[in-house]
Amino acid sequence: MIVAFDQVQLLDVSGPLEVLTTANRYGARYEVRVVSPTGLDVRTSCGMRIGADARVEEVPRTVDTLVVPGRRDWRRATADDELIALVGGLAARARRVTSVCAGAFLLAQAGVLDGRRATTHWELAPQLAAAYSRVAVEPDPVFVRDGHVVTSAGVTAGIDLALALVEEDHGADVAREAARQLVVFMARPGGQSQFSVRMTPQEPRHPLVRRAMDKVTADPSFPHGTEGLAAGLGISARHLARLFRQETGMTPGQYVDAVRVESAQALLSSGTASVEEIAREAGFGSSETMRRVFQHALGVSPTVYRARFRTTAPSLPRGTRTADAGCAGRSDDLT
Known part of the structure; x- marks a missing residue:
């Protein structure tokens, strides 16, 4: 399930969406839905309109993976009580919760990141840390995993994140084929710096x-x-x-x-x-x-x-179990 709302950054939505649907060509079975607070179309930050697939009432009780994109003016987004209620409600029902760029602010406002490590765009990281003292902000990594919550950096990092999700669900071969098809780098580990x-x-x-x-x-x-x-x-x-x-x-x-x-x-x-x-x-x-x-x-x-060059997976502490690793045989409903 991908959340969309007015002035959302288009690539925050389209990047993960393209990766996941491309992975379906190589054996994945993602059913990706876009939901907005009103169930209506939204206008993105670049002016393009995107449609929502469902109203809140139509969202299934169980959500597999939630993707929360961002908006550069994060204060406007976090002040939207209806949007935060939607994000918080979906996160509580999701097996796996993720954010792209400034989407971390929405998760923080909904309380999802309390007591967790998280990242966002390097330029916004100090603002996230200042606004949400209960979040341990790491400004450098491409993405950070803390339990079932994964936050990622700037807009293109959403592509890295989505490839990591594909690998986690279906293995490196499927993720690699999707990366090759999209002509993007497969191997940008989660702990790698956001910039040179x-x-x-x-x-x-x-x-x-x-x-x-x-x-x-x-x-x-x-x-x-x-x-x-x-x-x-x-x-x-x-x-x-x-x-x-x-x-x-x-x-x-x-x-x-x-x-x-x-x-x-x-x-x-x-x-x-x-x-x-x-x-x-x-x-x-x-x-x-x-x-x-x-x-x-x-x-x-x-x-x-x-x-690890041929894998997207972030380094995990020894003994940590990756959720549903190697579950290539199951259907992945991103709702």
């Missing part, structure tokens, strides 16, 4: 910081020590460190490690080179050094990251 470190900040104000960052990203494998970077810019290491912290919130060394992690992620995901070879090519020098940095930055080792 090379985009943060996009435009450092100080030209020396820009030059240092460009040098690191151009060749992550080069031994970029703070002293060497500073010498190349004609300033002291102390001055460079101060500028870096002002502009990026990181030390030069932390930025170098972050870029190298991204470089190694790409190499692990796309090639067959050994972990030791990738460690050297990415600039870590040794697989042990890369392992330590990976563990700190991503919470997984390089070998685990590589093994």
